Amino acid sequence: MTNTGAVLIIGGGHNGLACAAYLARAGRPVTVIEAAERVGGMAATREFVTGYRASCAHLLYLLDESVAGDLSLASHGLRLAATELQTVALDPGGEHLLMAPDGLEGGGLGDRDRAAWPEYQRRMSKFAAYLGTLRSQAPPRITNRREDLLALGALAWRLRRMGRDDMREFLRIAGINIHDLLNEYFDSSLLKGALGFDAVLGAFAGPRSNNTVFTALHRRSGAGNGYSVVEGGMGAVTDALAAAATAAGATIRTGVRVQRIESDGLTVSGVELDDGERLAASTIVSNADPKTTMLKLLGARHLEAETARRFHRLRTSGCTAKLHLALDGLPEISGLAAEHLDQRLLIAPGPGYLDRAFNPCKYGEFSRQPAMEIILPSVVDPSLAPSGRHVLSAVVQYAPYRLEGGWEAGKPAFLEAILDTLEGYAPGIRPLIVGSELLTPPDIENLFGATGGHWHHAELSLDQFLMLRPAPRAAQYRMPVDGLYLCSAGCHPGGGVMGSAGRNAARAVLGGAKK
Ligand SMILES: Cc1cc2nc3c(=O)[nH]c(=O)nc-3n(C[C@H](O)[C@H](O)[C@H](O)COP(=O)(O)OP(=O)(O)OC[C@H]3O[C@@H](n4cnc5c(N)ncnc54)[C@H](O)[C@@H]3O)c2cc1C
Numbered sequence: 398m399t400n401t402g403a404v405l406i407i408g409g410g411h412n413g414l415a416c417a418a419y420l421a422r423a424g425r426p427v428t429v430i431e432a433a434e435r436v437g438g439m440a441a442t443r444e445f446v447t448g449y450r451a452s453c454a455h456l457l458y459l460l461d462e463s464v465a466g467d468l469s470l471a472s473h474g475l476r477l478a479a480t481e482l483q484t485v486a487l488d489p490g491g492e493h494l495l496m497a498p499d500g501l502e503g504g505g506l507g508d509r510d511r512a513a514w515p516e517y518q519r520r521m522s523k524f525a526a527y528l529g530t531l532r533s534q535a536p537p538r539i540t541n542r543r544e545d546l547l548a549l550g551a552l553a554w555r556l557r558r559m560g561r562d563d564m565r566e567f568l569r570i571a572g573i574n575i576h577d578l579l580n581e582y583f584d585s586s587l588l589k590g591a592l593g594f595d596a597v598l599g600a601f602a603g604p605r606s607n608n609t610v611f612t613a614l615h616r617r618s619g620a621g622n623g624y625s626v627v628e629g630g631m632g633a634v635t636d637a638l639a640a641a642a643t644a645a646g647a648t649i650r651t652g653v654r655v656q657r658i659e660s661d662g663l664t665v666s667g668v669e670l671d672d673g674e675r676l677a678a679s680t681i682v683s684n685a686d687p688k689t690t691m692l693k694l695l696g697a698r699h700l701e702a703e704t705a706r707r708f709h710r711l712r713t714s715g716c717t718a719k720l721h722l723a724l725d726g727l728p729e730i731s732g733l734a735a736e737h738l739d740q741r742l743l744i745a746p747g748p749g750y751l752d753r754a755f756n757p758c759k760y761g762e763f764s765r766q767p768a769m770e771i772i773l774p775s776v777v778d779p780s781l782a783p784s785g786r787h788v789l790s791a792v793v794q795y796a797p798y799r800l801e802g803g804w805e806a807g808k809p810a811f812l813e814a815i816l817d818t819l820e821g822y823a824p825g826i827r828p829l830i831v832g833s834e835l836l837t838p839p840d841i842e843n844l845f846g847a848t849g850g851h852w853h854h855a856e857l858s859l860d861q862f863l864m865l866r867p868a869p870r871a872a873q874y875r876m877p878v879d880g881l882y883l884c885s886a887g888c889h890p891g892g893g894v895m896g897s898a899g900r901n902a903a904r905a906v907l908g909g910a911k912k
Pocket residue numbers: 407408409410411412413430431432433436437438439440453454455456457458459599653654655656684685686689694717718719792841844845846847850851852853854884885886887891892893894895
């Protein structure tokens with residue numbers, strides 16, 4: 398066996414890289430083993446058609462500011478091509494709605510909508526900020542140890558500090574569905590569709606599903622510049638993290654897959670790679686999703702039956718697809734001024750539309766009229782496409798992980814349904830398309846190794862959050878087998894490019910977090 402040093406990290410997604418950087422800065426010898434030819438995982442920028450580049454995750458809005466600051470990501474090359482994007486809720490009739498935190502424009506809104514907006518924003522921002530504060534630490538354990546009781550008390554105290562009315566409101570709405578909440582505030586279908594869509598992006602949920610106020614809050618829990626487009630695609634974030642890690646002394650190997658974690662059931666001793674090479678390590682941090690790590694790489698036989706069952710039961714079926722179009726020129730969207738093509742465009746014109754888009758997914762069918770979050774990143778970052786050409790990047794819902802009849806047969810029809818939907822808003826877009834890539838959840842699973850191709854590695858919902866994520870007694874990054882840690886989106890605080898799980902896992906390794 399080759400001895401690679403003290404800490405071995407499986408996976409060079411953004412969390413694995415953040416973890417590597419923190420550990421290397423603390424003086425630990427670190428080796429990252431990444432299966433793909435390049436680092437970045439779901440955030441990597443890839444060439445999808447010759448000369449055209451895009452990243453699966455496409456907007457930056459959750460990055461933990463302290464991670465960006467600690468690791469000096471700006472000095473390692475991270476640049477934003479655009480910040481504070483406005484959201485434009487596209488209306489099929491061309492009466493689009495421009496949404497900014499401080500006001501709403503267009504969309505044929507009534508007085509009640511305009512009057513309710515500031516209070517909705519105030520409350521949701523305050524509640525989201527509370528969730529944001531939970532990110533920076535490992536969830537407390539449910540024990541009678543003093544430090545755990547204090548951590549639990551601090552959590553409750555921060556909630557109480559919201560003030561009595563806001564705290565009550567938070568407790569009332571955190572578990573309910575976004576559809577009911579939006580009806581309490583607004584009349585406009587367009588507005589409710591857009592806000593509802595934000596609550597269900599990346600989730601196996603429709604606007605009437607439980608927990609969707611919680612998922613809406615999670616999505617808003619980042620501080621900083623709102624939605625940003627990163628120069629060079631989101632892969633520039635992961636490249637900056639990789640640069641920070643290597644500058645601190647970490648070694649990154651790409652194009653090698655970890656096949657197996659070696660363990661006697663009590664402690665880990667190393668990994669076996671797909672080429673048969675074995676690397677010794679007494680500390681292993683996995684950036685792979687929890688199911689892959691615990692049930693495939695480690696193996697359920699090394700876990701107590703109840704622990705294995707908990708990992709097995711994790712809900713991990715993704716329902717989000719990603720479309721990348723290589724375009725010959727800029728599309729026109731009916732009723733939208735060209736200068737708004739650099740904003741965040743939503744197709745979710747009403748809660749009913751969203752519900753109808755979600756329903757087929759429950760039965761293994763794709764949406765015939767999907768909901769979409771669209772950006773044209775090449776408008777603000779021309780490096781992503783050949784001169785004068787453009788990239789359209791769209792997150793598309795809904796696409797079930799298991800499609801009736803299989804994706805091989807179903808994918809062309811799904812692509813047609815998406816393009817038909819796009820044509821409804823951007824007539825004439827089809828002739829501009831010179832190439833495309835549609836990633837279904839199984840494609841995302843194959844490309845990035847995440848079970849179910851899930852945005853969060855495991856559904857983000859109240860039953861899979863905080864000290865329940867990914868499983869009770871395994872929610873503080875340290876796993877029940879000595880020396881094994883998790884650092885991915887499947888851990889607290891969930892998915893999105895934030896780096897918090899990577900940073901928190903590094904702290905657990907350095908602090909020798911207790912079981
Ligand atoms: C369609 C879609 C759109 C999204 N859009 C956004 C967005 O706009 N903004 C946003 O913030 N978030 C977005 N997300 C979510 C975000 O991309 C993920 O939550 C985040 O990238 C997860 O990061 P991670 O480092 O935890 O895991 P990953 O990015 O999944 O990285 C895990 C890494 O581990 C490697 N790996 C796995 N198994 C092995 C093995 N056995 N050996 C070696 N290496 C291995 C993988 O190759 C991969 O590189 C989106 C997700 C999807 C699916």
